[in-house]
Amino acid sequence: MKKLTTLIAAFLFTAGMAFAQSNEATIDQIGDGNNSDIEQDVSFSNGHVAATVQNGNGNQSNIFQEQSSAEAFVSQIGDANISDLKQAGYNDADVRFIGNSNILGSYSNLGSGVAFQKNGSGIFSTGFNKLTLRAEGNNNLFGLNQEGGTEARIGVLGNRNEVSLFQRDDNSANSTFARVDIDGNRNTVDVNQGNGLDETDNFTRIDIMGDLNTSSVMQSTSFNTARVTVNGNSNTSSVIQN
Amino acid sequence: MFKISFIFIFIFTCNYPCFSQSTKTVTTSGTGHEDLIIQKGDQQSADLNQEGERQRAFIFQAGFGQAANVNQSGSSNLAFIYQMLNVKRDSTQIARLTQSGFNNFLYVNQSELNRASFSQNGTGNTIFYYQNSDSSKTKSSKTTITQKGDGNRATVIQN
Numbered sequence: 560m561k562k563l564t565t566l567i568a569a570f571l572f573t574a575g576m577a578f579a580q581s582n583e584a585t586i587d588q589i590g591d592g593n594n595s596d597i598e599q600d601v602s603f604s605n606g607h608v609a610a611t612v613q614n615g616n617g618n619q620s621n622i623f624q625e626q627s628s629a630e631a632f633v634s635q636i637g638d639a640n641i642s643d644l645k646q647a648g649y650n651d652a653d654v655r656f657i658g659n660s661n662i663l664g665s666y667s668n669l670g671s672g673v674a675f676q677k678n679g680s681g682i683f684s685t686g687f688n689k690l691t692l693r694a695e696g697n698n699n700l701f702g703l704n705q706e707g708g709t710e711a712r713i714g715v716l717g718n719r720n721e722v723s724l725f726q727r728d729d730n731s732a733n734s735t736f737a738r739v740d741i742d743g744n745r746n747t748v749d750v751n752q753g754n755g756l757d758e759t760d761n762f763t764r765i766d767i768m769g770d771l772n773t774s775s776v777m778q779s780t781s782f783n784t785a786r787v788t789v790n791g792n793s794n795t796s797s798v799i800q801n
Numbered sequence: 802m803f804k805i806s807f808i809f810i811f812i813f814t815c816n817y818p819c820f821s822q823s824t825k826t827v828t829t830s831g832t833g834h835e836d837l838i839i840q841k842g843d844q845q846s847a848d849l850n851q852e853g854e855r856q857r858a859f860i861f862q863a864g865f866g867q868a869a870n871v872n873q874s875g876s877s878n879l880a881f882i883y884q885m886l887n888v889k890r891d892s893t894q895i896a897r898l899t900q901s902g903f904n905n906f907l908y909v910n911q912s913e914l915n916r917a918s919f920s921q922n923g924t925g926n927t928i929f930y931y932q933n934s935d936s937s938k939t940k941s942s943k944t945t946i947t948q949k950g951d952g953n954r955a956t957v958i959q960n
Contacts, residue, residue, distance in 0.1 A: 582932065582943075582944070582959035583943045584930075584944045584945075585946065586946045587945075587946065587947045588948045588949075588953060589949045590924070590948070590950045591952070592951050592952045593948060593951070593954070594954040595956075596955070596956040596958075597956075597957045598956075598957065598958045598959065599960070609957075615951070
């Protein structure tokens with residue numbers, strides 16, 4: 560065994576390092592209790608693609624991407640799944656859930672998940688982050704924390720779901736955009752915009768169909784627009800612009 | 802005691818290119834096999850089929866256009882694939898692996914322009930894929946992992 564170890568070490572020592580970028584990773588898991596991790600963090604590169612598809616219960620997906628122009632796709636079908644997502648730069652994320660008690664986390668301590676799209680560094684610091692979320696099921700927790708120019712499009716079909724969205728923009732050339740569509744009962748939507756250093760032009764649109772739902776919009780700074788449409792009974796909505 | 806079959810190819814003093822376009826095919830059956838394949842030439846292929854349990858496969862490649870193909874049937878198998886180049890230039894290295902059974906483990910380390918495809922059927926399997934990069938190249942890599950079963954874990958690190 561000592562001889563084998565020595566020879567392997569000799570081989571590795573003589574082989575030089577070589578390199579790549581713009582990576583693509585796809586993980587497809589069928590079953591329960593599976594775990595998927597994708598980390599793409601080439602600081603000089605962009606254009607990475609990460610895709611995770613999990614079909615089962617109690618699965619967990621973790622995607623971490625830096626720098627810019629990365630794309631993440633997560634599809635979880637089943638119950639009690641968790642999706643963790645962190646992107647830096649200007650990135651796109653597309654997340655789909657079908658099932659109950661699933662988590663896409665961040666902001667307001669939504670479960671143990673982490674969904675965070677942040678500013679990149681250097682030339683990537685003024686980029687635009689975009690997230691699309693589609694979910695069908697009940698008792699799900701969806702949270703997102705976005706920086707930079709931001710766009711979030713969220714559609715939820717089911718009951719007792721919770722959506723929390725925090726958006727900030729530190730560049731006056733960008734804007735924040737949130738569109739949330741809810742179809743069901745006893746759901747909660749919370750949108751918080753306008754916490755950036757040089758932020759204007761916040762836009763929120765919420766459409767709710769169902770009963771006993773709650774929505775709240777908080778917008779700071781100037782040039783804010785909030786449009787809330789509710790169709791159902793015993794719903795509660797609030798909009799605060801300051 | 803496990804029966805141990807040991808296939809050992811090591812070009813200890815060979816400098817690139819050497820033993821190009823060669824293919825090494827190994828098929829074992831039973832339990833406790835341990836196979837080691839080391840290739841440093843161009844266009845080389847390592848094909849390893851292990852049938853049984855508690856088998857170990859080690860493949861080291863450092864050449865141009867190399868491919869590693871590993872099939873392990875059974876449980877508690879381990880595959881270790883290390884692909885890297887001894888010169889900085891364009892290259893494509895391919896790693897393919899299929900494991901069926903329980904508690905199998907795969908570790909893959911690649912650099913350069915790579916293609917990797919891994920499939921595991923069973924429960925408690927683990928895949929760990931690691932890839933290096935460098936700003937001096939503008940290449941890309943593609944990794945596909947399929948796992949069917951419960952309690953599996955797949956980790957991809959590309960940096």
